[in-house]
Amino acid sequence: MGVDPTRFLVDLDAPPDQKIFLRKQFGLDEPIFPHQYVRYVLNLFRGEFGFSFLTRRPVIDEIMERLPNTVILSGSSILLNFAIGLLVGLYAATKREERVDSAILPASIFSYIMPIWLMGLILLICLAWLPAVTWGVKLFPISGTTSPLLPPDPLIRALDYLWHLVLPLMASVIAGFGSSTYYFRNIAITELEQDYVLTARAKGLPEKRIMRRHVLKSVAPPVVTAVALSVPGVISGWIITETVFSWYGLGLYAFQALTSYNYPAIQAVLFMQAVLTAISLYIADIAIAYLDPRVRFR
Amino acid sequence: MRSSLGGRLILARYGLHRSRTLRMLLKRKMWIFGIIVLVANISVAVFAPVIATRDPIYDIHVADDLAMPEWITIFPGFGDIPRNFLVLINHRDWKRSIHGTHASLIRLDDTGDELVTSYQRSGVEEKGDTELTLTHTFDYGYAPPRTFVAYLPIAVTITKVTGVSYKFALSVTRSSDGKTFVVYDSYPPWRTSDFIRLGDNRITIHSRDPMLGRKLGVTLLERNIAEMIFSSKTSYTIHLTISIADEGLAGDTGEMKVALSPLSFRIPGKAYGILGTNHEGADIFSQLVYGTRVSLTVGILSASIAVLVGIIVGVIAGYQGGIVDQTFMFITDTLIQTPTLPIIILVMMLFSRSIYVIVSILALFSWMGLARQLRAWVLSLKERPFVEAVRAAGGGDLYVMFRVIAPQTIPLLTYSFVLSIPGAILTEAGLSMIGFGDPLFPSWGKILNEAWNSGGFASLAWWWIAPPIAALLLLALSVVSLGRTLEEVLNPRLRKR
Numbered sequence: 001m002g003v004d005p006t007r008f009l010v011d012l013d014a015p016p017d018q019k020i021f022l023r024k025q026f027g028l029d030e031p032i033f034p035h036q037y038v039r040y041v042l043n044l045f046r047g048e049f050g051f052s053f054l055t056r057r058p059v060i061d062e063i064m065e066r067l068p069n070t071v072i073l074s075g076s077s078i079l080l081n082f083a084i085g086l087l088v089g090l091y092a093a094t095k096r097e098e099r100v101d102s103a104i105l106p107a108s109i110f111s112y113i114m115p116i117w118l119m120g121l122i123l124l125i126c127l128a129w130l131p132a133v134t135w136g137v138k139l140f141p142i143s144g145t146t147s148p149l150l151p152p153d154p155l156i157r158a159l160d161y162l163w164h165l166v167l168p169l170m171a172s173v174i175a176g177f178g179s180s181t182y183y184f185r186n187i188a189i190t191e192l193e194q195d196y197v198l199t200a201r202a203k204g205l206p207e208k209r210i211m212r213r214h215v216l217k218s219v220a221p222p223v224v225t226a227v228a229l230s231v232p233g234v235i236s237g238w239i240i241t242e243t244v245f246s247w248y249g250l251g252l253y254a255f256q257a258l259t260s261y262n263y264p265a266i267q268a269v270l271f272m273q274a275v276l277t278a279i280s281l282y283i284a285d286i287a288i289a290y291l292d293p294r295v296r297f298r
Numbered sequence: 299m300r301s302s303l304g305g306r307l308i309l310a311r312y313g314l315h316r317s318r319t320l321r322m323l324l325k326r327k328m329w330i331f332g333i334i335v336l337v338a339n340i341s342v343a344v345f346a347p348v349i350a351t352r353d354p355i356y357d358i359h360v361a362d363d364l365a366m367p368e369w370i371t372i373f374p375g376f377g378d379i380p381r382n383f384l385v386l387i388n389h390r391d392w393k394r395s396i397h398g399t400h401a402s403l404i405r406l407d408d409t410g411d412e413l414v415t416s417y418q419r420s421g422v423e424e425k426g427d428t429e430l431t432l433t434h435t436f437d438y439g440y441a442p443p444r445t446f447v448a449y450l451p452i453a454v455t456i457t458k459v460t461g462v463s464y465k466f467a468l469s470v471t472r473s474s475d476g477k478t479f480v481v482y483d484s485y486p487p488w489r490t491s492d493f494i495r496l497g498d499n500r501i502t503i504h505s506r507d508p509m510l511g512r513k514l515g516v517t518l519l520e521r522n523i524a525e526m527i528f529s530s531k532t533s534y535t536i537h538l539t540i541s542i543a544d545e546g547l548a549g550d551t552g553e554m555k556v557a558l559s560p561l562s563f564r565i566p567g568k569a570y571g572i573l574g575t576n577h578e579g580a581d582i583f584s585q586l587v588y589g590t591r592v593s594l595t596v597g598i599l600s601a602s603i604a605v606l607v608g609i610i611v612g613v614i615a616g617y618q619g620g621i622v623d624q625t626f627m628f629i630t631d632t633l634i635q636t637p638t639l640p641i642i643i644l645v646m647m648l649f650s651r652s653i654y655v656i657v658s659i660l661a662l663f664s665w666m667g668l669a670r671q672l673r674a675w676v677l678s679l680k681e682r683p684f685v686e687a688v689r690a691a692g693g694g695d696l697y698v699m700f701r702v703i704a705p706q707t708i709p710l711l712t713y714s715f716v717l718s719i720p721g722a723i724l725t726e727a728g729l730s731m732i733g734f735g736d737p738l739f740p741s742w743g744k745i746l747n748e749a750w751n752s753g754g755f756a757s758l759a760w761w762w763i764a765p766p767i768a769a770l771l772l773l774a775l776s777v778v779s780l781g782r783t784l785e786e787v788l789n790p791r792l793r794k795r
């Protein structure tokens with residue numbers, strides 16, 4: 001199954017020994033199981049993911065180059081989404097079935113169905129291409145992570161990076177706050193009907209204090225779970241978006257690796273994703289045990 | 299009994315009757331909006347061949363590249379954008395004039411399908427030039443076009459004469475200032491019977507031809523020839539000149555025949571159709587109409603498969619329990635955590651980009667949530683007295699699972715079926731957007747992909763980018779609002795108290 005990677009590296013009419021030599025160099029002449037697999041697993045423990053078929057550089061170097069970009073983009077978007085979702089969702093829950101709530105609900109449904117890449121396309125044409133083509137104003141960059149030919153001043157570089165970050169982040173927030181808002185609104189509505197809220201109200205506590213002290217505390221575990229469950233999606237979920245924005249991150253790297261049959265790179269990215277899933281769920285378990293007194297460490 | 303019993307049972311248990319459920323649904327605006335949009339989409343998908351005017355894949359160059367929608371011409375300032383303009387000069391419509399020394403040797407015959415000019419030579423021994431000029435005048439009433447194409451199907455046959463040579467010239471005269479542009483000239487050299495072997499029976503004149511620019515003395519990078527020639531709204535005259543030079547050889551007896559089929563002169567419009575054209579002049583409206591089929595097929599098919607798999611896994615796992623349950627739930631949990639998109643792209647890279655592959659993989663990765671929910675429902679349902687009663691009456695495991703318990707979960711199935719449609723539609727669109735669509739189906743994502751890759755964004759072709767985005771969002775929004783309303787009505791936990 002699949003495609004012989006040496007096909008991309010040597011000429012089609014190159015002598016067959018060269019092909020055999022190349023296969024040997026990449027270790028592809030051995031049987032996949034157990035030889036190749038055992039070597040792969042053993043190498044994982046040493047942090048070696050093999051060499052990219054395309055560039056012949058170590059895959060781990062290529063991943064480490066791109067990892068900060070993905071972490072910055074997806075991390076900030078997850079944080080922003082959940083912060084907005086929590087605030088708006090709790091607010092909508094307190095104003096249930098009032099005008100504000102009935103405005104928030106369709107907005108969150110709209111944001112829930114809007115894919116990030118589609119929002120990205122809309123933003124790109126409205127905020128990047130339109131000003132650039134009609135008025136010649138470079139309001140936002142069309143693609144990429146950094147501008148070429150920047151002076152080595154770190155402040156300018158940071159500002160330039162932020163300038164490139166704006167559009168993808170905006171797209172992910174507009175297209176992402178809806179699901180968390182809807183989720184937290186529903187959780188908060190069930191919480192607000194609990195007896196302890198009634199008790200707190202009967203004690204005469206102000207609504208804001210009830211929300212901040214009581215409801216927020218019991219909403220926290222599901223929030224942590226939701227955040228933890230959204231972390232594993234950062235690589236695979238961002239493939240299309242990073243491709244649209246040419247964001248120099250792991251999603252684009254995964255896409256390029258997939259479309260060029262670059263197996264070591266694909267394996268490495270999927271492995272990173274699995275590790276990320278495990279770590280985030282583990283951290284979430286600990287955090288929930290810390291937040292929820294009913295759950296105890298054993 | 300049978301499946302209808304289950305449906306009635308469950309609805310009755312939640313205080314819902316079929317008519318009352320329907321009435322509750324009809325009261326909601328979101329439901330009505332969703333139904334209207336969905337029905338519109340389905341009818342567009344069904345009647346796509348009737349609604350679309352062009353084939354979405356194979357029809358290209360129906361108008362100029364990046365032509366705007368035609369309705370834009372009703373706005374001021376856009377009124378004289380060139381529309382598709384075709385002058386078909388029938389072989390009988392030419393105005394003819396023959397002059398020269400050997401004019402008497404020329405016979406014209408337009409009784410057949412083509413205008414046949416025959417120059418019959420029999421024993422004349424003097425040199426001479428003859429010229430046949432065909433003219434046709436037409437009016438052009440739009441702004442300067444971007445390109446023009448002329449097809450001149452002309453065939454020359456020379457039998458037994460060696461001393462006769464010919465040349466053609468095609469020129470356009472603008473009547474406002476009398477300027478003449480020679481757009482085709484076969485001279486030099488004079489063509490003789492030797493040339494016929496090389497063949498020139500169809501002359502194509504395209505305004506983007508660099509040779510044409512050289513002939514007119516302009517560089518294509520600096521001037522647009524079509525704009526230069528058709529710069530004003532006036533009448534234009536096409537002259538087709540066929541010159542025949544006779545060397546006057548003695549004993550050269552035979553004839554030369556020039557057959558001219560209808561000449562077509564075409565100016566591709568910069569405004570065309572309902573939604574204009576894309577980078578290769580294909581009709582976007584037709585692509586959009588056919589794209590409805592792809593989106594609906596992908597959404598409904600993959601949601602159906604997902605629900606089917608979900609029912610089987612969820613009900614069996616919940617009902618059987620034990621090792622079966624653990625195995626199924628392990629598979630479910632593994633698939634939930636699997637990154638979907640890389641796997642889909644990998645499978646498409648390795649196997650095929652057929653739409654059915656997309657549908658099946660999308661279905662394979664979207665049944666897990668439903669299976670888990672169903673398992674939870676079945677766990678509680680199987681302890682109910684009526685299940686016990688059926689079992690006591692001798693109902694087998696399969697009968698109980700799929701005839702008694704499964705119908706009880708119809709409300710859950712209904713709204714999870716509807717709610718898993720938009721995800722599939724949008725994922726397919728996203729895959730098509732990055733180039734992983736079925737190349738034989740014009741999906742909405744593919745339109746966006748073409749706009750993305752072929753300069754639709756850089757040229758701000760809103761008529762190209764906005765329709766697929768709007769169609770996708772409208773369809774997804776309608777299906778989601780249907781699903782949400784169903785969920786609210788059918789799920790007792792969410793109903794407003």
